[in-house]
Amino acid sequence: MMTRGDEITLSVERFGAEGKSVARVDGFVVFIPGGIPGDTVKARITRVSKNFADAQVLEVLVPSTLRTTPRCAYYGTCGGCSWQHLSYAGQCEFKRQQVADALERIGGFIGTTVLPTLGAENEYYYRNKMEFSFGVRWLTAEEMVRLKEQERPATPADQFALGLHIPRRFDRVLDLRECHLQSLESAAIVNAVRDFAVAKELTIYSTFTHTGYLRNLVIRETRHTDQRMVNIVTSEERPALMDEFRAMLLERFPSTTTIVNNITERKSQVALGDREIVLHGPGWITERIGSRSYRVSANSFFQTNTLQAERLYDAVRQYAALKPHATVFDLYSGTGTIALHVADDAGQVIGVEAVASAVDDARRNAEMHGVTNCRFVLGDLKDRVLDRTAETELQVKPDVVICDPPRAGMHPGVVASIRALAPARIVYVSCNPATQARDLKLLCDEGLYDLRESQPVDMFPHTNHVENVALLTIHGGI
Numbered sequence: 001m002m003t004r005g006d007e008i009t010l011s012v013e014r015f016g017a018e019g020k021s022v023a024r025v026d027g028f029v030v031f032i033p034g035g036i037p038g039d040t041v042k043a044r045i046t047r048v049s050k051n052f053a054d055a056q057v058l059e060v061l062v063p064s065t066l067r068t069t070p071r072c073a074y075y076g077t078c079g080g081c082s083w084q085h086l087s088y089a090g091q092c093e094f095k096r097q098q099v100a101d102a103l104e105r106i107g108g109f110i111g112t113t114v115l116p117t118l119g120a121e122n123e124y125y126y127r128n129k130m131e132f133s134f135g136v137r138w139l140t141a142e143e144m145v146r147l148k149e150q151e152r153p154a155t156p157a158d159q160f161a162l163g164l165h166i167p168r169r170f171d172r173v174l175d176l177r178e179c180h181l182q183s184l185e186s187a188a189i190v191n192a193v194r195d196f197a198v199a200k201e202l203t204i205y206s207t208f209t210h211t212g213y214l215r216n217l218v219i220r221e222t223r224h225t226d227q228r229m230v231n232i233v234t235s236e237e238r239p240a241l242m243d244e245f246r247a248m249l250l251e252r253f254p255s256t257t258t259i260v261n262n263i264t265e266r267k268s269q270v271a272l273g274d275r276e277i278v279l280h281g282p283g284w285i286t287e288r289i290g291s292r293s294y295r296v297s298a299n300s301f302f303q304t305n306t307l308q309a310e311r312l313y314d315a316v317r318q319y320a321a322l323k324p325h326a327t328v329f330d331l332y333s334g335t336g337t338i339a340l341h342v343a344d345d346a347g348q349v350i351g352v353e354a355v356a357s358a359v360d361d362a363r364r365n366a367e368m369h370g371v372t373n374c375r376f377v378l379g380d381l382k383d384r385v386l387d388r389t390a391e392t393e394l395q396v397k398p399d400v401v402i403c404d405p406p407r408a409g410m411h412p413g414v415v416a417s418i419r420a421l422a423p424a425r426i427v428y429v430s431c432n433p434a435t436q437a438r439d440l441k442l443l444c445d446e447g448l449y450d451l452r453e454s455q456p457v458d459m460f461p462h463t464n465h466v467e468n469v470a471l472l473t474i475h476g477g478i
Contacts, residue, residue: 077138381414425473
């Protein structure tokens with residue numbers, strides 16, 4: 001028996017759920033965040049339960065051949081990346097394994113083809129959007145030693161931070177001077193905004209007292225159209241200050257195409273404004289996926305990795321195998337990016353989405369491109385809007401259903417509605433292999449559908465997250 005605080009040597013066997021590594025001691029499972037299969041590590045037990053234990057790596061005694069040196073100086077403290085210590089080829093393989101394990105363990109699918117993960121061409125600098133937080137600074141051990149050596153208390157400037165939240169600490173922010181997720185210029189903008197805020201002695205919004213001015217800095221960048229948006233989220237309007245802010249940004253970063261100030265009085269930490277003031281440019285940027293361009297405003301949803309989104313949508317189109325007269329239902333259609341991506345191959349595409357603003361964006365995107373065979377319906381799928389007896393615009397039978405639900409997966413009633421429609425093909429896109437496997441099992445119940453193949457896509461290098469596209473065909477179909 002092991003107890004909390006024990007220090008033991010472990011051989012890491014494989015990755016488990018959520019990117020945690022797995023070792024065994026006499027058959028007893030020990031989860032080790034930060035370990036890599038092939039490592040031999042010295043670890044401290046941090047928790048023991050009936051069926052497993054958690055451990056913390058103290059020292060890597062024998063490194064795995066898949067282990068590599070992280071690029072970022074903040075790695076291990078920041079929550080933005082969790083796998084920089086793992087080679088990129090290793091990341092892609094373990095993401096494929098994560099999908100295969102979920103399909104077998106949760107879905108009961110044995111021997112299903114899971115193709116190699118479609119890796120990113122750019123494993124760094126791939127994000128088109130980053131949300132940074134203003135907050136009270138998390139002092140690293142080195143910074144605390146430096147302050148102690150200087151024999152002085154921390155000043156307001158020492159405590160001011162602009163960066164990312166420490167994992168599991170909503171009240172502390174890691175002050176980032178560099179980040180390899182978006183672009184070098186994005187990091188430079190973060191540093192310039194921090195300097196501006198400190199020089200102006202601006203206050204940070206507190207979720208405890210609900211006072212303070214600065215809340216978030218959101219930077220959006222395009223990959224195909226060379227545009228950039230800087231969005232500063234504050235708790236109130238200060239026109240004169242924002243004039244200075246705009247002038248500083250345009251002087252130092254003249255390639256910035258639009259600047260906006262979102263103002264919110266919400267008590268939550270979500271970087272969304274209740275109202276918006278455009279300080280420079282049109283107030284939006286335009287990005288292209290495939291042959292379509294999309295207008296992206298400050299609060300719009302858009303796939304975070306543009307180049308990988310194209311590969312994801314191409315995989316969807318390939319699995320859909322559409323014919324010129326096919327009717328497609330695109331469920332959880334959002335702003336219509338998947339529907340518009342496949343529209344040229346189909347007779348008609350009907351998108352269903354529960355968020356009214358997203359439906360409006362989808363309709364505008366279709367109109368902007370002159371796409372006449374797409375229409376978008378406002379409706380919550382869990383309210384059985386797909387049922388034949390429902391009074392909706394969906395009184396047609398789809399040949400193909402494409403679904404891209406949120407991380408929680410589909411409501412059982414939605415699964416039942418899709419089964420009742422019995423389309424020849426279902427293409428299921430998911431960012432959560434566990435809930436996807438659960439839903440696929442329900443869709444295939446009683447042999448109605450066969451799971452033909454899955455294609456993992458790496459949308460977020462250096463994290464354990466994986467997107468997966470699964471193809472179901474009706475039993476006996478092709």
